[in-house]
Amino acid sequence: MELYDSTIREILGRIEANSPRAWPFEAGKAWPDNGVNELVLTRDAAFELGGGSLPASNCTCVTTDGSLVPEDRITLVGPDLGAIRADSPFARIVLLHVNSISGDDQEAFRTIRDMEFVKYHVFPQGYMMRISPENGREQVRVGKQAVKRGISFRNIGDSFIKKYKENKLIDHVHIIFATGDRALCRELADTGKKVDAITMTLNHIMDGLSTDCSICAFKEVCDEIEGMKELHFKKGSGPMQL
Numbered sequence: 001m002e003l004y005d006s007t008i009r010e011i012l013g014r015i016e017a018n019s020p021r022a023w024p025f026e027a028g029k030a031w032p033d034n035g036v037n038e039l040v041l042t043r044d045a046a047f048e049l050g051g052g053s054l055p056a057s058n059c060t061c062v063t064t065d066g067s068l069v070p071e072d073r074i075t076l077v078g079p080d081l082g083a084i085r086a087d088s089p090f091a092r093i094v095l096l097h098v099n100s101i102s103g104d105d106q107e108a109f110r111t112i113r114d115m116e117f118v119k120y121h122v123f124p125q126g127y128m129m130r131i132s133p134e135n136g137r138e139q140v141r142v143g144k145q146a147v148k149r150g151i152s153f154r155n156i157g158d159s160f161i162k163k164y165k166e167n168k169l170i171d172h173v174h175i176i177f178a179t180g181d182r183a184l185c186r187e188l189a190d191t192g193k194k195v196d197a198i199t200m201t202l203n204h205i206m207d208g209l210s211t212d213c214s215i216c217a218f219k220e221v222c223d224e225i226e227g228m229k230e231l232h233f234k235k236g237s238g239p240m241q242l
Contacts, residue, residue, distance in 0.1 A: 003198055004061040008068050008095055011061070011191060015176055018077045018184060023154045025072030025173070030162045031124040031155035040128040040141045049090035049140040055185035058131065058138035059192035060094040060116045069097035069172045072165070074157030078180035081142060081151050089185035091192070092138055094119070095174040096164065115167060116199075122163050124156055136192045153177045 050056020063069060079088070096115055119131060119138075126146025130139045142151065157175040164173045178185050 002063060002065055004195065005063055005065055005068060007191060007195055007198070008061050008063055011093055011095070011176070011188070012068070014184065014187065014191075015075060015077055015178075018178075018181070020075045020077045020176075021080075022073055022075045023157070025074065025161045026158055027162050027165075029155055030158040031127070031151060033159060034123040034125055037123050038125060038128055038143075040126060040143045042141075044143050044145070045141045046144045046147045047084050047142055048087045049084075049142065049179065050137065050185075051087045051139055051141075054087060055089040055091065055182060055189045056137045056139045057090075057185070057189035057192040058092045058094075058119065059136065059195040060096065060119070061195055062096045062098055062112055062115065064098060064100065066097050066171070069095045069174045071174075072161050072172050073174045074154050074161070075174065075176045076153045077176075077178045077184065080153055081156075082147060084142075084179065088179045089182045090138070090140065091176075091178040091185045091188035093176040093178075093188065093192075094160070094164075095176070096170055097172040098169050099171055111169065115164070115170065118160070118163050118167075122160050124151070124159050126151060127156060136189070136196055 098115070119129075122129075124146075126143035126149070128141040128143075130141075131137070157177065160175050161173045164170050178188055
């Protein structure tokens with residue numbers, strides 16, 4: 001059972017159809033980190049990613065299928081940070097290949113959530129992120145000085161991957177950035193909502209709530225995602241299989 005795998009394939013298909021650029025992970029190229037989120041004022045900003053009513057999203061998908069995330073990689077669709085001249089649509093997607101997660105279902109679920117929360121612990125200089133868990137939006141204000149110093153999505157991707165690799169359960173990380181293309185970023189935002197729905201359904205299952213499908217608010221997700229319903233009714237009978 002691979003709860004996120006079909007979504008990962010869908011994401012990769014969309015990205016590959018848009019002539020992406022890609023780079024391997026190099027820890028030495030990670031952008032300097034402040035240790036805390038930097039306040040970039042409007043007057044000091046070159047532009048915003050996902051500002052205003054523009055599409056802005058992030059999501060994280062976990063898999064144990066190494067063929068889906070075979071290496072550490074940064075992928076970009078659209079203009080890089082040094083080429084953006086105005087506010088732009090934005091999406092950031094993280095695909096994680098993890099090794100076997102041991103423990104009971106609750107422990108495994110907490111492990112997955114800990115991986116997702118890495119996004120709150122990366123603080124690149126001149127790159128102020130504002131993440132809203134309620135609606136899945138991720139907006140970024142990029143400072144003028146950072147642009148002058150050559151900040152790029154490759155640098156930012158290296159920063160994220162470097163942080164993820166501190167977790168020994170994570171084998172490979174694929175960071176995907178999309179900018180410029182409003183339609184694509186909107187599609188990826190819709191995909192992010194689907195990923196959030198899967199994760200919320202897992203949370204529902206782990207909380208041991210009703211197994212009466214006729215009244216469950218997450219029935220649509222269980223019906224669509226292969227293996228979700230089986231996990232619901234077999235929770236606790238063995239280690240969770242992603």
